[in-house]
Amino acid sequence: QKEVEQNSGPLSVPEGAIASLNCTYSDRGSQSFFWYRQYSGKSPELIMSIYSNGDKEDGRFTAQLNKASQYVSLLIRDSQPSDSATYLCAVRESSASKIIFGSGTRLSIRP
């Protein structure tokens, strides 16, 4: 079982709708969680970080964390074609400083 699991997609969402991206992790002691966006051929860029249970909002993006269920999600409201990218979930290991990346979910926003 992979330590950080994501559905590889592609996830197709109509423009203006809400895109929901999900991630589960295996290390129950993990405390830090990150969402990165990666455009094709580019390097990952940080979108959101979340450290405590609940929701964290930043513009059109909302990160949700449920440590009991070992589940973290990213919601993108009012999806735009420019949101089409691969979204990487990353979790900081409890035992070390290393961050484990999921394999990413490809998101496609259709006009």
Add this chain to the structure above:
Amino acid sequence: EADIYQTPRYLVIGTGKKITLECSQTMGHDKMYWYQQDPGMELHLIHYSYGVNSTEKGDLSSESTVSRIRTEHFPLTLESARPSHTSQYLCASSDQESQETQYFGPGTRLLVL
């Protein structure tokens, strides 16, 4: 904004050549990382460093080597390039103050003929 740089951005080289990919950061981060990523595929950690004179191999076996003589500099070397080394190489850095948020450089695209 992250201040992490990689050179060269693109490299085409023949089999058997020795190459060094450069990575430097001006944020004073103690931790640095090298990832290998093929197009459309996941990131694979190949090397990391938690500070000067500290280097570790990552999860993916790699024929490359790294060094960390200065905090800001983390070069990756391939002694003898092969076509199987063709990939994108991404460098990243982090520190405890930012909860280990990793900031990535722009990457080096390597093509070995």
